[in-house]
Amino acid sequence: MGFTFYDNFWQDENVESPLPLYQWTHMVMLPRDMLKFGILYKDKGMFSGKRVLSEEWVRKATRKEVTDFKYNYYWWRFNLKIEGQNIYSYRASGFVGQNIVIVPKLDLVVVTINSPSGGGILPNTIIEKFITPAFLN
Template sequence: MYLDLSFLTKELQKEKINSFLILQNGKNVFSYYKNKKQSNKLHKMNSCTKSVMSLLIGIALDKNFLQSIQTPVHQFFPKIFASQTDGRKMELTLYHLITMTDGLDFPEFGEWESFAPMVFHHDIVQFVIDRPMIHTPGSHMNYNSGCSHILSAILQQATGVKTEDFAREHLFNPLEIKEYRWYQDRMKINKGADGLVLKAEDMIKLGQLMLQNGIYNGERVVSENWIRSSTAPNLVTYENIGHYGMHWWVNRLNKTRHFSKENNYYFALGFGGQYIIVVPTRNMVIAVTSDIYADSLRPMRIIRENLLNHRQLGLYD
């Protein structure tokens, strides 16, 4: 039975939320746009870009452009690493970058207040690797947008094409994503942390690909094993957000129960309230674009209060 979600529209109208889409069982069951322009607007995904980078790294591994998630980072940037004095940096792998367990001093969610000054540097990869190491790699998760940008630089090296071009061939074309922009840095590297701009209707396609374990329109785009690995809860540093997987956040529907296949949901999160949320047990995907820069977590609280914590989650129960 279909449930009336007009109550949700009223809630969204109170906020600076531009678009809010829900797919369940592959069908559009709810669409909200603040105005007519929003449905065709390319939205800056901010850090939701990181989750797209995760998909691209998985595809590159599937297609043997990258040999292993345990490949040392120094193999890609020998000149930069040659000047490092802390030998622990030689232990850094792709796994440490994609789980943000790199151990580098990167106070993005601290004194930098969600803005990494790497954007002003002529070589972002150099800036990030030059940061002091304060934890053993793999021991501690700390939010680091620099990791995502280095992954983009590695992908371009490994494939011989720009990240944007690799994405077009292996991800966007299979998902029929035709309109987008992907900004780049001064070194002509597509910004792996926050550079992608998409329509909300295409953001939700990415969530549907995840929900369908890497298959879209009957075509295998990325391996099921990568989907499973990248959305497994790893370390937790920010209790108010959740655990971190491989560039996807992971949380529990019922906070009183343990992480499990039946209790987990996972999501991409971007500054200002951009979201791609996947709830496997309900066969549901949610995409949100917002301008709530003072409180990026506000849309998630609305979702938890109005959907995830209530029977409205089961729109077709």
């Protein structure tokens, strides 16, 4: 898929970290690579006409039937409330506003990045109030 990873890190008990030990990962990706990853999931595991992930894996990771926690396979699942409608979407959410949001009904992938300080309008607000409604009509 041509990703450029600048840093990858999987926390384990042998790595010193200021955070408590949880299984988390750290990837530094360019927005264009985040978009490719979103397209891969939007297209049910296909990218540029080639099968990269099984359709079953993508279905399990992104299905609407969510637990109370609404998180599975590194994806958050939720409804966007747009113009009085609940529109299903799922999101890979990163540090201070880095997001890959897929809205299947609209065939839409949105990538957001934010400053390390997290300043400005929250990406979730931009997606729900401005971007997604533009594709609904």
